[in-house]
Amino acid sequence: xxxxxxxxxxxxxxxxxRFTPEEExxxxxxxxxxxxxxxxxxxxxxxxxxxPLAPLPPISLAAPEDDDSPGPCLPRETFLANAPAVxxxxxxxxxxxxxxxxxxxxxxxxxxxxGDDL
Amino acid sequence: xxxxxxxxxxPAEELARRIRxxxxxxxxxxxxxxxxxxxxxxxVHAYLEIFEEAARARAGEIDREVAAGKDPGPLAGVPVALxxxxxxxxxxxxxxxxILEGYVAPYTATAVQRLLDAGAVIVGRANMDEFAxxxxxxxSAYQETRNPWDVATVPGGSSGGPAAAVAAGxxxxxxxxxxxxxxxxxxxxxxxxxVKPTYGRVSRYGLVAFASSTDQIGPIARGVRDAxxxxxxxxxHDAMDSTSAERPVGDLLATIEEGIAGMRxxxxxxxxxxxxxxxxxxxxxxxxxxxxxxxxxxxxALEQAGAELVEVSIPSLEAAIAVYYVIATSEAxxxxxxxxxxxxxxxxxxxASLSEVYFDxxxxxxxxxxxxxxxxxxxxxSSGYYEAYYGKACAVLAQMRxxxxxxxxxxxxxxxPTTPSAAFRLGEKVxxxxxxxxSDIYTTPASLVGLPAVAVPSGFDGQGLPxxxxxxxxxxxxxTVFRAARxxxxxxxxxxxxxxRGAEVGAG
Numbered sequence: 001x002x003x004x005x006x007x008x009x010x011x012x013x014x015x016x017x018r019f020t021p022e023e024e025x026x027x028x029x030x031x032x033x034x035x036x037x038x039x040x041x042x043x044x045x046x047x048x049x050x051x052p053l054a055p056l057p058p059i060s061l062a063a064p065e066d067d068d069s070p071g072p073c074l075p076r077e078t079f080l081a082n083a084p085a086v087x088x089x090x091x092x093x094x095x096x097x098x099x100x101x102x103x104x105x106x107x108x109x110x111x112x113x114x115g116d117d118l
Numbered sequence: 119x120x121x122x123x124x125x126x127x128x129p130a131e132e133l134a135r136r137i138r139x140x141x142x143x144x145x146x147x148x149x150x151x152x153x154x155x156x157x158x159x160x161x162v163h164a165y166l167e168i169f170e171e172a173a174r175a176r177a178g179e180i181d182r183e184v185a186a187g188k189d190p191g192p193l194a195g196v197p198v199a200l201x202x203x204x205x206x207x208x209x210x211x212x213x214x215x216x217i218l219e220g221y222v223a224p225y226t227a228t229a230v231q232r233l234l235d236a237g238a239v240i241v242g243r244a245n246m247d248e249f250a251x252x253x254x255x256x257x258s259a260y261q262e263t264r265n266p267w268d269v270a271t272v273p274g275g276s277s278g279g280p281a282a283a284v285a286a287g288x289x290x291x292x293x294x295x296x297x298x299x300x301x302x303x304x305x306x307x308x309x310x311x312x313v314k315p316t317y318g319r320v321s322r323y324g325l326v327a328f329a330s331s332t333d334q335i336g337p338i339a340r341g342v343r344d345a346x347x348x349x350x351x352x353x354x355h356d357a358m359d360s361t362s363a364e365r366p367v368g369d370l371l372a373t374i375e376e377g378i379a380g381m382r383x384x385x386x387x388x389x390x391x392x393x394x395x396x397x398x399x400x401x402x403x404x405x406x407x408x409x410x411x412x413x414x415x416x417x418x419a420l421e422q423a424g425a426e427l428v429e430v431s432i433p434s435l436e437a438a439i440a441v442y443y444v445i446a447t448s449e450a451x452x453x454x455x456x457x458x459x460x461x462x463x464x465x466x467x468x469x470a471s472l473s474e475v476y477f478d479x480x481x482x483x484x485x486x487x488x489x490x491x492x493x494x495x496x497x498x499x500s501s502g503y504y505e506a507y508y509g510k511a512c513a514v515l516a517q518m519r520x521x522x523x524x525x526x527x528x529x530x531x532x533x534x535p536t537t538p539s540a541a542f543r544l545g546e547k548v549x550x551x552x553x554x555x556x557s558d559i560y561t562t563p564a565s566l567v568g569l570p571a572v573a574v575p576s577g578f579d580g581q582g583l584p585x586x587x588x589x590x591x592x593x594x595x596x597x598t599v600f601r602a603a604r605x606x607x608x609x610x611x612x613x614x615x616x617x618x619r620g621a622e623v624g625a626g
Contacts, residue, residue, distance in 0.1 A: 008493070015451060015496040016458070017489055018481040031493060034552055038440045041510045044517075078224045084465035093460055096472045 002032040125150035130196040130290040130344045134237065137184065137195035144180035144195030148173055148239055151197040155241070155288040161621040162264045162273070164283040166202050168242040169209060173197070176239045183237075190237030193351060198233055199283040199292045201276075202243040203250055204335070205324040206230050213326050214258035215248045217463045217483025227324020228359065229293065229335045229352040236351045241289060244279025248485045249454065250300055250328045252276050253557045256548055257487040264544070265308060266616035267583050271541035274304030277338065281308040284338045285616050291348050292338040297328045298442050299536075299561025301336040302573035302588060306536035309575050309584030309616060311345045311603070312338045314561075316593045317568030318363035320349075321356030327453040329446035330361075332565040342574060342607045346370040346600040353596075363594070370597050378605040379424030381598075384529025385417060388435045392538075392559060408579035413535050416576045416587045416610065420533070423609045425602075430525035430532060434518040435563060439555055441518065442562040444498050444511035451495030457483065490551060519567050531602045532590045534560040536573040540583035560588055570596045572603045575612040582619070584612075 005021075008028045012019055019027060076089060085092040125133060125147045136142045152170065159165060180195045200206060203213045205223035212218040230240070247257035255263040255278030263278045265271040266286040273282040280292025281304035294301040296314040305312025313336040320335045327333060337348035353367045393410045421427055434441075459465035459479025466478030484492070498507040525532055537557055547554040564571040569590050576587040587606060591599035 003497075011493050011497050011500065014500060015492045016455075016476045016480050017484075017492065018477045027490070027493060030490060030551055031497065034443070034494060034555075035497070037552055038444055038507065041437060041440050041444070041514055042506065044434075044437060044510075044514055074224055079461075082221055082224065082462035084459060084463070091460055093472050093475060094470055 003028045003035065126154040126287050126290075128290065129341055130193060130339065131347055133290060134192055134194045134196050137180070137237075138189060140184055144177040144184070144190075144239060145174070147195050148177040148197055148241070151241060151289055154286075155283075158266070158286040158288055158618075161269055161618055162266050162282045162286050163261050164244050164263050164273075164279045164286065164288060165199070165242045166212065166214065166245050166258075166260055166279070167210060169240060172209070173239050173241045180237055180239065191351075192236050192347060193233060193291075194237035196238050196291060197241045197289045198238045199242055199244045199280050199289045200230065200240055201246050201250075201280050201292070201294045203246060203295055203326040204230050204243075204293060205326075206240055206243075209243065211243065211326070212260070213249045214246045214260055215483065215485065215488070216259045217457050217479065219464050221463055223324075225324065227335075228321040228356045230324065232352050232354075233293070233348075238291070238351075244277075244283050244292060246279055246294075247276035247300075248488050249326070249450070250276040250295055250297055251450070251487050251491050253299070253303055253554050254542070254544075254547065255279065255282075255304070256544065257485055259485050262544060264621075265541045265583075266618055267309060267541065268581070268617075268619040269621045270619075271543050271583065272307065272546075274307035274537075274541065276300040276304070277312075278304045278308075280338050281305050281310060281312065284308070284340060285310050286618075287615070290339060290344060293348075293352075294336060294338055295325055295328075296334050296336050296561075296565065297332050298446055298565045299558045301338060302536050302561050302571060302586075303557065305338050305573045306575075306586030306588075307541040307584065309586075309612070309614070310338055310340050311342050311575070311607075312336065312573040313345050313349050313596075314564060314571045315349055315353060315596060316363075316570040318361055318365075319353050319367075319570070319594065319596065321354075321359040321362045323356055323358035323362075329449040330453060331449060332442075332446065332568070334565075342572070342600060342604040343371065343374060345572065346374055346596075346604075349596060349600075365594050368597060370600055373597055374600050374604045376601055377424060378420065378602050381425045381531065381602060382428050382529045383417075383420055383425045383602070384430035384525050384532035385427055386435060386525075386532060386534055387429050387431045388433060389413070389534055392435065393535075409535050409537075409539055409585060412577045412579070412585045413587070416533070416606065419609045420602075420606060423605045425605075428529050430529055432518070432521045432525060432563065434514060434521055435559070437514050438518070438562040438566065439559055441511045441514050442558065442566055443494065443555055444507050445515065445566070447491045447495030448498045448508050449495070451492045451499065454484075454488070454492055459483070487551070515566055518563060522563065522567050522569065526592045530591075530598055534588045534590075535576075536560060536586035536588040540579040540581065540585055564588075564590045569593060570599050572599050574603045574606055576606075576610060577612055582617070 254272035277294025285308035469475040
């Protein structure tokens with residue numbers, strides 16, 4: 001099954017990835033070839049009617065019996081030390097722009113580069 | 119104490135014994151390893167970073183403990199290389215990806231802490247395929263690692279760095295992670311021993327996640343006894359990993375020399391079909407036929423050692439790659455969503471909105487194979503395809519589990535080749551992702567079903583490159599698998615030092 005460039009673009013958007021047109025074309029071919037191979041699964045009769053919803057853990061994992069009590073966790077400074085940008089003990093990100101024209105209640109963004117990204 | 123130049127070649131077990139017995143110092147052992155590393159590293163490029171200073175400080179600590187009459191543990195002073203996806207507090211960790219450039223581990227993985235508690239000296243972080251995705255180490259964003267047997271060939275992957283480091287004599291022990299074969303396959307290609315413990319046997323706390331239903335941490339060593347010793351050290355329940363099993367580990371070395379007289383060894387019937395199809399498909403090179411011959415010789419050696427061969431049937435073996443690459447990529451697409459340029463790792467400098475932070479950081483930070491797998495997993499989970507791909511893969515996996523359970527009713531362990539062929543040449547499969555995936559045919563079933571498996575050297579192909587036998591066991595029966603692997607190692611005796619073909623060798 002060959003994937004169209006349109007499909008590749010849609011999957012990329014779901015995965016929060018962006019590709020150049022050349023990359024899209026390459027991915028369409030490669031993914032199509034892999035999907036063709038994986039399609040052999042469709043020929044197998046296995047597990048009809050009893051398909052589990054997820055790959056069951058290979059062992060039965062007992063539910064933890066510990067009290068669900070608070071314990072020490074990673075100190076905030078330690079965690080933030082790896083963050084690309086921080087302000088007053090919080091993660092700092094650029095403004096969250098409007099996600100669609102329907103959602104107009106959000107504060108309009110000031111500054112350059114205003115646009116819908118998602 | 120003087121520096122003994124041969125210490126690097128000792129098994130971990132023997133080295134620790136000498137250090138605990140004050141025959142040699144941990145410092146001398148480390149210097150020997152570092153000298154050997156300086157000699158072979160320019161040929162194999164196994165490391166992304168060597169922690170020279172920290173390792174020297176640590177070796178000094180071990181020596182002070184010994185001098186004070188304390189026992190540092192069963193790995194006292196043993197130099198160990200970590201795959202670069204295991205956290206060691208205060209040290210960098212990249213998963214061989216640009217997206218984690220500059221990341222510093224904020225805590226230590228449980229398995230690594232257990233190594234330290236047993237006296238190990240961590241000497242560096244070793245190369246890998248980016249985010250453990252690959253079978254050749256060529257997907258590292260930083261460097262190509264070479265196979266010590268022939269530096270024009272790949273070391274395998276994704277734990278190619280630790281495997282090459284162990285094979286080259288830099289360290290006695292490497293620690294890798296195995297999701298679909300990532301410890302066993304590079305161990306096979308580098309002619310050393312690799313272990314994938316039972317799912318739940320070793321805590322994954324502090325291991326960067328790839329596919330959470332199969333990821334396991336496992337050791338690489340030059341012999342089966344060392345592999346068992348290190349498995350023993352890192353195994354056991356950990357409250358920090360909810361998938362870690364509350365099962366006693368036992369003493370994995372206690373029965374390891376007992377041999378396999380009367381042991382029932384399952385030989386998978388479908389392997390003949392796979393080998394034949396492969397031989398027919400692979401026009402260039404005699405490798406698959408060599409593998410078939412080597413596998414038959416391995417079976418004969420096991421029989422000679424007293425085992426009884428029984429035929430078992432795993433019809434779903436042929437579908438293993440398809441099942442694995444649906445399930446593993448689906449899980450990867452979810453696990454790798456966390457790398458978004460917000461909390462850690464690289465943020466695209468030009469991003470002007472939150473959405474651009476996500477898209478640009480990920481697109482610039484991930485390499486081609488990681489993107490390919492995220493795309494495949496996203497596709498398999500997407501609306502309209504979920505049932506046909508992810509749902510179907512789970513159903514076939516249930517079938518595979520049933521077949522393997524039945525096989526282990528007839529057999530105590532099940533054997534296959536570890537890989538379809540010996541090491542391939544650098545660049546040979548880079549442009550054909552599917553061909554690369556197919557090298558995992560034999561290793562993915564134990565991953566998907568969660569079984570313990572050991573790869574043990576089984577001879578050489580016509581080009582003089584190592585081949586390997588895989589021995590799988592029932593869940594939590596690592597001791598049986600190690601006993602079989604050790605018996606095979608004694609019977610067949612394939613441990614030979616690599617020759618660094620294609621390079622000016624300063625090894626010796």
